[in-house]
Amino acid sequence: xxxxxxxxxxxxxxxxxxxxxxxxxxxxxxxxxxxxxxxxxxxxxxxxxxxxxxxxxxxxxxxxxxxxxxxxxxxxxxxxxxxxxxxxxxxxxxxxxxxxxxxxxxxxxxxxxxxxxxxxxxxxxxxxxxxxxxxxxxxxxxxxxxxxxxxxxxxxxxxxxxxxxxxxxxxxxxxxxxxxxxxxxxxxxxxxxxxxxxxxxxxxxxxxxxxxxxxxxxxxxxxxxxxxxxxxxxxxxxxxxxxxxxxxxxxxxxxxxxxxxxxxxxxxxxxxxxxxxxxxxxxxxxxxxxxxxxxxxxxxxxxxxxxxxxxxxxxxxxxxxxxxxxxxxxxxxxxxxxxxxxxxxxxxxxxxxxxxxxxxxxxxxxxxxxxxxxxxxxxxxxxxxxxxxxxxxxxxxxxxxxxxxxxxxxxxxxxxxxxxxxxxxxxxx
Amino acid sequence: xxxxxxxxxxxxxxxxxxxxxxxxxxxxxxxxxxxxxxxxxxxxxxxxxxxxxxxxxxxxxxxxxxxxxxxxxxxxxxxxxxxxxxxxxxxxxxxxxxxxxxxxxxxxxxxxxxxxxxxxxxxxxxxxxxxxxxxxxxxxxxxxxxxxxxxxxxxxxxxxxxxxxxxxxxxxxxxxxxxxxxxxxxxxxxxxxxxxxxxxxxxxxxxxxxxxxxxxxxxxxxxxxxxxxxxxxxxxxxxxxxxxxxxxxxxxxxxxxxxxxxxxxxxxxxxxxxxxxxxxxxxxxxxxxxxxxxxxxxxxxxxxxxxxxxxxxxxxxxxxxxxxxxxxxxxxxxxxxxxxxxxxxxxxxxxxxxxxxxxxxxxxxxxxxxxxxxxxxxxxxxxxxxxxxxxxxxxxxxxxxxxxxxxxxxxxxxxxxxxxxxxxxxxxxxxxxxxxxxxxxxxxxxxxxxxxxxxxxxxxxxxxxxxxxxxxxxxxxxxxxx
Numbered sequence: 040x041x042x043x044x045x046x047x048x049x050x051x052x053x054x055x056x057x058x059x060x061x062x063x064x065x066x067x068x069x070x071x072x073x074x075x076x077x078x079x080x081x082x083x084x085x086x087x088x089x090x091x092x093x094x095x096x097x098x099x100x101x102x103x104x105x106x107x108x109x110x111x112x113x114x115x116x117x118x119x120x121x122x123x124x125x126x127x128x129x130x131x132x133x134x135x136x137x138x139x140x141x142x143x144x145x146x147x148x149x150x151x152x153x154x155x156x157x158x159x160x161x162x163x164x165x166x167x168x169x170x171x172x173x174x175x176x177x178x179x180x181x182x183x184x185x186x187x188x189x190x191x192x193x194x195x196x197x198x199x200x201x202x203x204x205x206x207x208x209x210x211x212x213x214x215x216x217x218x219x220x221x222x223x224x225x226x227x228x229x230x231x232x233x234x235x236x237x238x239x240x241x242x243x244x245x246x247x248x249x250x251x252x253x254x255x256x257x258x259x260x261x262x263x264x265x266x267x268x269x270x271x272x273x274x275x276x277x278x279x280x281x282x283x284x285x286x287x288x289x290x291x292x293x294x295x296x297x298x299x300x301x302x303x304x305x306x307x308x309x310x311x312x313x314x315x316x317x318x319x320x321x322x323x324x325x326x327x328x329x330x331x332x333x334x335x336x337x338x339x340x341x342x343x344x345x346x347x348x349x350x351x352x353x354x355x356x357x358x359x360x361x362x363x364x365x366x367x368x369x370x371x372x373x374x375x376x377x378x379x380x381x382x383x384x385x386x387x388x389x390x391x392x393x394x395x396x397x398x399x400x401x402x403x404x405x406x407x408x409x410x411x412x413x414x415x416x417x418x419x420x421x422x423x424x425x426x427x428x429x430x431x432x433x434x435x436x437x438x439x440x441x442x443x444x445x446x447x448x449x450x451x452x453x454x455x456x457x458x459x460x461x462x463x464x465x466x467x468x
Numbered sequence: 469x470x471x472x473x474x475x476x477x478x479x480x481x482x483x484x485x486x487x488x489x490x491x492x493x494x495x496x497x498x499x500x501x502x503x504x505x506x507x508x509x510x511x512x513x514x515x516x517x518x519x520x521x522x523x524x525x526x527x528x529x530x531x532x533x534x535x536x537x538x539x540x541x542x543x544x545x546x547x548x549x550x551x552x553x554x555x556x557x558x559x560x561x562x563x564x565x566x567x568x569x570x571x572x573x574x575x576x577x578x579x580x581x582x583x584x585x586x587x588x589x590x591x592x593x594x595x596x597x598x599x600x601x602x603x604x605x606x607x608x609x610x611x612x613x614x615x616x617x618x619x620x621x622x623x624x625x626x627x628x629x630x631x632x633x634x635x636x637x638x639x640x641x642x643x644x645x646x647x648x649x650x651x652x653x654x655x656x657x658x659x660x661x662x663x664x665x666x667x668x669x670x671x672x673x674x675x676x677x678x679x680x681x682x683x684x685x686x687x688x689x690x691x692x693x694x695x696x697x698x699x700x701x702x703x704x705x706x707x708x709x710x711x712x713x714x715x716x717x718x719x720x721x722x723x724x725x726x727x728x729x730x731x732x733x734x735x736x737x738x739x740x741x742x743x744x745x746x747x748x749x750x751x752x753x754x755x756x757x758x759x760x761x762x763x764x765x766x767x768x769x770x771x772x773x774x775x776x777x778x779x780x781x782x783x784x785x786x787x788x789x790x791x792x793x794x795x796x797x798x799x800x801x802x803x804x805x806x807x808x809x810x811x812x813x814x815x816x817x818x819x820x821x822x823x824x825x826x827x828x829x830x831x832x833x834x835x836x837x838x839x840x841x842x843x844x845x846x847x848x849x850x851x852x853x854x855x856x857x858x859x860x861x862x863x864x865x866x867x868x869x870x871x872x873x874x875x876x877x878x879x880x881x882x883x884x885x886x887x888x889x890x891x892x893x894x895x896x897x898x899x900x901x902x903x904x905x906x907x908x909x910x911x912x913x914x915x916x917x918x919x920x921x922x923x924x925x926x927x928x929x930x931x932x933x934x935x936x937x938x939x940x941x942x943x944x945x946x947x948x949x950x
Contacts (some may be wrong), residue, residue, distance in 0.1 A: 051521070057636050074912075074918070075601045075779075075909070075913040075916055075917075076637075076912070076914045076916060076917055076918045077599070077600075077635045078634065078635045078636060078637035078638070078640075079634065079918075080631055080634075080635065080786050080789075081634030082634065082791050083633075084786075085786050085787065085789050085791070087786040087790070088783060088786050091787075091789045102824070103824065103825055103826040104825075106821040106822075106825045106826075107821075107822075107825035107826070108788070109789060109817075109821045110817070110818045110822050111788045111789070111790060111819045111822070113814050113817040113818055114790060114791060114792045114818075115808075115813050116810055116812055116813065117792050117796065117810050117811065117814055131817070135817070135821070136825070138821070142584075142824055144823075145824065149820065149824075152820065153820060156816070156817075160813070173673055203747045311780040350737040400651045423748060423785070453492065
């Protein structure tokens, strides 16, 4: 269930990122040195020792053993008499949740029974626990239950605490928005399949309104909200509110307060493309993407666009873009990328450009792309790839680039290409 | 009758601290004393102690707000109804008024009382055993208030007295006992003679058995005891208030004697003892008539294994220790509901995760036993060394069997002033040979005390043993390693 996983990667700054708990946390337990002297083992030390046993068991995925030791740990909740702050309730909540997630005999019902008292044990953590509970339910596919839980949590009021736990509250509302979108989306599918029904339309619209309010709110806060943005924009497009959609996407991509996020630019580009925007605007978006993620798969489209351009500067950029994309291992076997490069190399009249690009690459591209081993491999696995690479390779590796590209035919070009490759020592070609 | 002994001590204490009446307090209203026969067994201890605790609270209930007031013999029992804030009338006052007085009554103090009574009747139980029974739960200590009668309710500051969150330390109980004995102006305690259980000869025998060492070593321990005069009646018997004599920890003393004997026989410098063991092994090969010779290496392997297993068991037991009970303590009526709610949550969690623990049988409480480790000669794996002979490491000299080891190293050249720094010597694991550390660790396990206390006694014995040589200041092979 990809939805909530994305958000867990810190929407806020690093400090409060922990507010949304990661499933892979480990707590530091102080090591208690072994001694035979019982008087060294007071309540606190005994519980620390117990905790270390729990941790060991969990790390080894021995859930039954972890559960067993947890039963002895839980009385830490009762330490009321000293003035030491009780951290036990948070530990018990986290450990208990983890055990119940993995234990073979556990169930959703067990988890629910467990989590309710955890919510009330600490007022300061109430909303956090509610949110975690909702994630668990979503993870198990119980969307309606999750929705109910989140609604309940949203309506919680506790004086000052409500203000202090503002961030968790916003997250809860955001997820409610997401779940409202999900409902809306289901309605939409019904609509598309079965045609218009007034009741369905009305319900859809109410879901839309609820979702829009919450989603709009959360994406105002600097952070990574990919899923939320996509859902919001999807709804806006459906109802034809392109202006709002464009504004949202622009904000998401260009607001400097937001962390650099390649996806933001991708979404914007896709939107603009859908709505037939000018080449100029498309290019400006992709240019930024090229700066952030030069190996992105959209770079191929970008190059195609730039190749066709009448402006010299853009064509030059296109060459740079495609060369840079092929610098990365991701595009190594991408036939389309190679074919773009090959095509462009055949077309351009400016040898100097190719020389410029090749200059910084001549030392390592041969080993990276044009090794004997790779050539054989490509030839065996993917002939078109081999062909395209050969065209490029033949051009850059030979002395007279232009001549090679124009005159020599396919078959001989391949053979000649193979001839040019450095032979591995001791192996016949 | 121990009950009488304990009861008398208690009465004396109350008189001395002016907390109760000169006349016999309302003891008549207390529950009838359980009659014990003269042959005591361990099981009677819990009853004795609950008696003590209940009498403790009842007496506190007797207290007037003016501590120094000694009133007439008014019958009590209605005491508990008085204060709403504090169940015992004097709980808070008690804690406030006597902060400086060291002999304020606390949970560890109850054990001091018990130990004092045990010593008076020369019971076959050492302090370390008493404490071990407390740890193992055979003697009520942890949540003793569970056994109080209904009408006795603990509130407010009482909790600080009765809520136990740590185990009593040997030192604390021991020192308080001596202070108490002096405070109560008790006369000289009954003599500890060589037929008493607490005499080093007897205790050494017990510990040698438990440590799986040859019986023959007992001769050596007796010799050391005799040479250092620590078996003398006057040395062993407690005379309260006498500040010149050192207070005797019988169990630690006996353990230390054994350590000294081991050092005498094996040197324990991490080299010699292993060579000697190999030598004994060689001799063993040709040995057909006598029983097997004792080989330190074999013994070490067996004991090390055992200790590691016991360590793990202890750790698990400590991790699984439950400190709270069904009847929770709470500070006031206001907090009661919160505390009870918490208790309910805890119980629910225990049930829920208990079911998820799989089929784990609850650990059965072992019966109280005097011996923690037992070794049987019937075991064919040769893991029992009691019957082994020391001949393998002894040699004949002028018709006597003496140790082959000619050397000895002193743990410390000079003893510290115990009153100033609390110890006779300072023990650091890294400063001494590993073998020595192992031996200390073994007895540390048997007695459940820190190795440094045994080390202190070892130093003390060594200085007595080599007294003349030290005085002469002749060159002696000394030195902790390093």
